[in-house]
Amino acid sequence: MTYIRKTICPYDCPATCGLLAETDGKRILKVFADPEHPVTKGLICRKMQHYEQSINSPDRILTPMRRIGDKGEGKFEAITWEEAGKEIADRFKKILKEDGPSAILPAYYSGTMGVIQRxxxxxxxxxxxxCSLVLKLCASAKGSGYEAVMGKTSCLEPxxxxxxxxxxVWSSNVKATRIQAMPVLQEARRAGKRVVLIEACSREMAPYCDETILIRPGTDGALALAMMEVIAEQGLQDETFLREQCLGYEEFLPIVKQSTPEWAEGITGIPAEVIRRLALEFGQAETPAIFLGSGFSRYGNGGMTARLITILSAFTGAWKKPGGGLCGSEHNGGPFVDSRRVARPDFRKTPGRMVNINCLGSALTDTKKDIIKAFFVFGGNPVNSVCNQAEMIRGLLREDLFTVVHERFLTDTALYADILLPAVFSVEQTDCxxxxGYRTFSVGRKLVDPQGECKSNWDMFCFLAQAMGFEEEHFKRTEEEMLEDLLSHPEQxxxxxxxxxxRKLRDNGTIRQPFGDHSHFKTPSGKLMIVNKELEDPVPCYREPYGGEYPLRxxxxxxxxxxxxxxxERPDLVAKRGPAALMLHPLDAAERGISEGDPVTAWNDLAQVEFTASVTWQVARGTAAVSGVYSSAITGTKLLFNALNHERISDMGATTLNDNRVDVKRRTE
Structure with missing residues (x-):
């Protein structure tokens, strides 16, 4: 006998999609979309349409293991949880005594986005x-830049x-990252409304837009300024709104007036006449909106660029009208529950050493001071996804570094574990x-028991707390009790x-708040902050990204x-995506004697990485683009895309994942 239960997608996407799972009470047999979810309404991505294939994969890690080969070799032997717990506790206690707590570094990010398990x-x-990890990866510069202008004001929902x-559609592959918004864009086009794509790589989104404008990576701020210059020159700005409901318009105006389309053409690679036409179209539109992605913010100037694009979205007074303004990810719903009840900052008696997640490589290889002696990874795969991969691997190869990884599969990070602990899938744990990307809150209770000896993050840390001899009652709760504690102390x-x-929420449901009031600016002054006196650069202006000496971005x-x-771990998805391809503009490829499908090597001062060339007009001139993250098991090479990424921090303390330069050559095999 089988039955259907509701559940929630736990992954790093804006929607926390509603799912239905068919189960016999022991295994998940099938996963499909929940048509009753208030946001996703029966539409989910191809990745989750066969989630059961991942859950039931024969490649899952199902028991704790201890390394028996060289680090990175991937050879392990099965051990018990008791053996693993004792070894971890003994090593941690020794490190605490000899080196102090700052020698222990945790690393996690978005393996799960639930309040409890994350x-x-x-x-x-x-x-x-x-150590405390500074979680400034992904879109944090975008969020900080938006908040510098809008405070806690809610932006548009799709x-x-x-x-x-x-x-x-600005710097957003909506098809890959916000699939529930795709019908909205398609409906707009059917209604005769224009959808314009501004991107450095338009590979997946170009077919869904009326026009594509390719821009040099990291120069989006110059385009935003030049558009405002045209709007101001033509008198299309909302002067009353900018003077009465914004701070700093007069101070900002000289920057705008000097930012001509001709100036921006030399920076962005977009012809001045195209910039002027786009600006006029935007300025003359009744309710223009910017659907803002995150790729533009992963540069040294990412926070400043986010400020400039946000100001552009308000320059014509569009925020006063329904449908006008900016759609990003700052919806400021809730708060629903207090995550501090899970994280327990009160347990920390003294401030810990702060390590930015973008600098893990340097942290693991620094032998001059504060040497890291233990590295504990959960809910993340930094060897594949964090910059300066070669340096990180060099650190993980240290014999005096004790590495614990909590994972479901043998990832590139798991290969370097001394102790490897088996992790669960979302249907095998409880969370909220x-x-x-929306103003929603969901509960997802455990549907089936974990396979093998897998433990959730919550159960694992409670187990390790017991092994360490911690007496706090917090670590003696079940995850169901933690959920009930959160729901019993609701926030606004x-x-x-x-x-x-x-009743609906507690039964694995989702509740949704109404759309935010976008014309009510939730800033200290109640006004939009064009100039923000709290920042190092109060008046917005164009800043160059880091760049570098190599010719291709x-x-x-x-x-x-x-x-x-x-x-x-899904062969079907990996096969459909194809090999690790490096997309090159035809003119850049021709200059290097590179043709479609050629084996190529990209290099800079950090590393050399191998790819297959994909020659396409869908990338901006002077750009080299890689689609998605690969693993060494797929590519057959140890070093991946992120080996070419520097650890440099952006103006908002965030990642500069896209702010690197390389050159490329055809490889003779």
Missing amino acids: KCGEAFFNRLGA EELKQSSLIL FKAY GLLELTEDEW LISVPDSHTLNSIFL
Whole structure:
């Protein structure tokens, strides 16, 4: 006998999609979309349409293991949880005594986005007094730049774009990252509304837009400024709005007036006449909207660029009208629950050493001070997804570094583990989720017991806390009890739920708040902050990205077949995506004697990495683009795309994943 249960997608996407799982109570037999979910409404990505293939994969790690070969060799022997717990606790206690808590470094990111399973490791490491990880990866510069202008103001949700008269899809592969918004864009085009794509690589989104404007990577701020210059020169700005509901317009105006399309052409590679035409179209539109992705923000100037694009979205007063403004990911719904009840910052007695996640390589190889002696990875795969891969591997090869990895498959990070612990899938654990692309909150309770000896993040850290001798009651709870604690202490977003809504939520459901009030600026002054006196650069202006001496700008773009380094265990998705391809503009390829399908090597001062050439007009001139994250098992090479990425931090303390330069040559095999 089988039955259907609701559940929630736990991965790093804006929607926390609603799923239905067919189960016999022991195994998940099939996963499909939940038509009753208030946002996803029966539409899910191809990756989750056969989630059961990942859950039931024969390649899953099902028992704790100890390394028996060389580091990175991937040879392990099975051990018990008791043996693993004792070895970890003994090593941690020794390190705490001899080197202090700052010698223990945790690493995690977006392997799961649930409140409980993502944050529970913080309680354990706060109790240890270990290093704190600065989680400034992905889109954090975009969020910081937006907040520098808008404060806590909610931006548009995708459904509100139905009221937009013009949509600029800016640096966003919506098909790969926000699939629920695709019908909105298609409906807009059917209604005769223009959808314009601004991208450095348009490979997946170009067919869904009326026009594609290719831009040199890292120069989006110059385009935003030049568009404002044309709008101001033509008198299309909302002068009353900018003077009465914004701070710093007069101070910003000289920057705008000197930023002509001709100036921007030399920076962006976009012809001045195209910039002028786009600006006029935007300025004359009744309710223009910018659908803003994140790729533009992964540069040294990422936060500044986010500020400039956000200001552009308000320059014509569009925020005053339904459908006008900016659709990003800052919806500021809730708060629904207090994640501090999970993370327990009160367990930390003294401030810990701060390590930026973008600098893991340097942290693991620094032997001059604060030497890291233990590295604990959960909910992440940094060897595949964090910059300066070669340096990180060099650190992981240290014989005096004790590495623990909690994983489901033998990832490139897991290869370097001394102790490898088996992890669960979302249907095998209990959690709750706040979407970052919508104003929704969901509960996803465990549907089946974990396979083999797998443990959730929560159960693993409670087990290790016991092994360490921690006495706090927090570590003696079950994850179900933690969920009940969160729901029993609701924050603002849950205070006014009806009995039916509470019943729905507790039964693996989702509740949704109404759209935010976008014309009510939630800033200290109640006004939009064109000039922000709290910042090092109060007045927005164009800043160059880091760049470098090599001729081609290297970028990573999302792929609809995989998500970061997740789903690489699925042969069907890996096969459909194809080999690790380096996309090159035809003129750049011709200059190097490179043709479609050629084996090529990309290099800079950090590393050399092998790819297959893909020659396409869908990348900007002077750009080399890689789609998605691969693994060494797929490519057959140890070094991957992220080996070419520097650890440099952006103006908002975030990743500069796309701010690197390379050259490329044809490889003779």
